[in-house]
Amino acid sequence: MAGHIQDRWYKTEPVPGGKLVRVKTERYGVGLRYRARYVGPDGTEKSKSFPDKQKRIAETWLANIEADMSRGDYIAPEAGKVTFGQYATKWMATQMTDPATRESVEMRLRVHVLPHIGKRPIGSFTPTHLRLWMRTLEDAGLSPAYRRGIFAHVSTVFTAAAEDRLIRANPCSARSVKAPRLDPRKVKPWSVDRVMAVRAALPDRYRVLVEPAAGCGMRQGEVFGLAIEDVDFLGGVVHVARQVKLLRNRPVFAPPKGGKERDVPLPESVAEALAAHIAQYPAREVTLPWKDLNGPLVTATLILYGPEGLALNRNRFNHRVWKPALEAAGVPMIRDNGTHALRHFYASVLLDAGESIKALSEYLGHHDPGFTLRTYTHLMPASETRTRAAVDGVFRGRGEASRP
DSSP: SSSSEEEETEEEEETTTTTEEEEEEEETTOOOEEEEEEEEEEEOEEEEEEEETTHHHHHHHHHHHHHHHHOOOOOOOOOOSSHHHHHHHHHHHOSOOOHHHHHHHHHHHHHHTTTHHSBGGGGGGOOOHHHHHHHHHTTTOHHHHHHHHHHHHHHHHHHHHHTTTTTSSSSGGSTOOOOOOOOOOOOOOOOOHHHHHHHHOOGGGGGGGHHHHHHHHHHHHHHHBGGGGGEETTTEEEEEOOOOEETEEEEEEEEGGGGGOOEEEHHHHHHHHHHHHHHHHHOOEEEBBBBSSTSSSEEESSSSOOOTSSOOOOOHHHHIHHHHHHHHHHHSSSSSTTTTTHHHHHHHHHHHOOOOOOHHHHHHHHSOOOHHHHHHGGGGGHHHHHHHHHHHHHHHHHHHHHOO
16 A cells, blocks of 8 residues: 555654554544545645544545556545636636637526536535526526526536546436426427518518528528628529627627538529619628637628618617517517527428428538437428328329220
């Protein structure tokens, strides 16, 4: 055993004749008796004290420490004393995601996590602490999807702490700690009449938002970032190359969600609507930072912009333009009726026309066709209907051909 156990109540001293005898120290009977001492991987001496009659426990503890070091599983006793808030702050400073994502994660941790569990030492968490915290979020009325995202951030912080050898395991991985379940809600696409009613209720200069969103499946920020140079009117293609995002409520240009540029078929009806809009409101050059408020300046000739010639701010647009249009069209102002509803409409139209999930996933800019399938599978034509139509087509054709 590389370490050793020190008995603080006794010491050995030589006596005449060269023998060593145990004698009581001045600390005899006071405080913890045994101190297990060892040298950690960093070269510093570390120790832990145990009371009287627990020498065997001290030896077992020391043996386990040395076994952990030999296996590479060693966790320094003082490592877990750093609070969750202190470690989460350092973790955030090391993240390499895009600025908008970092801002969102920082806000969620600051508002919904640190006030509740931020002061607790990271090595002291038990599953009970996490279950109580998640119950607090549920009682606050946060949606399951939002709570699930917050839980994922916290779990990632704990995973990083385990990899940094501050804790042995991520407490979020305990069997009794489960991420909130999502509401089993199915997408309910708008009807054509509703799409047209909302379009008619939009102010004239913003009405063309509907065509690229409902006719090309573009996200709101992607429509805001659509430039005239991205539209190939002759080739019938829209190149989705950027979006307008908000950082601290200030607009920046950024790649589409997931950093994935894509080409989308441009229907003639959408091309005609864009051309008519550009004739009335000529595309205008707008310069914004790229990805970060301090990023390099990028200029794009935007098709949609505000009366002042500036890029559209989604918060102001949704409050001042979109919600009044929903109210005027008699559409309930609920979460499902944001501009994203136009993307769902696009997906429903393509699936009803027999388009493949793989193609739809590419057009929507999804990272995985499986996600597209899970989201829209209930909108696909029923297999029973296709089966009946296929068999009827074969037998009816054969019957007509066999008639004299």
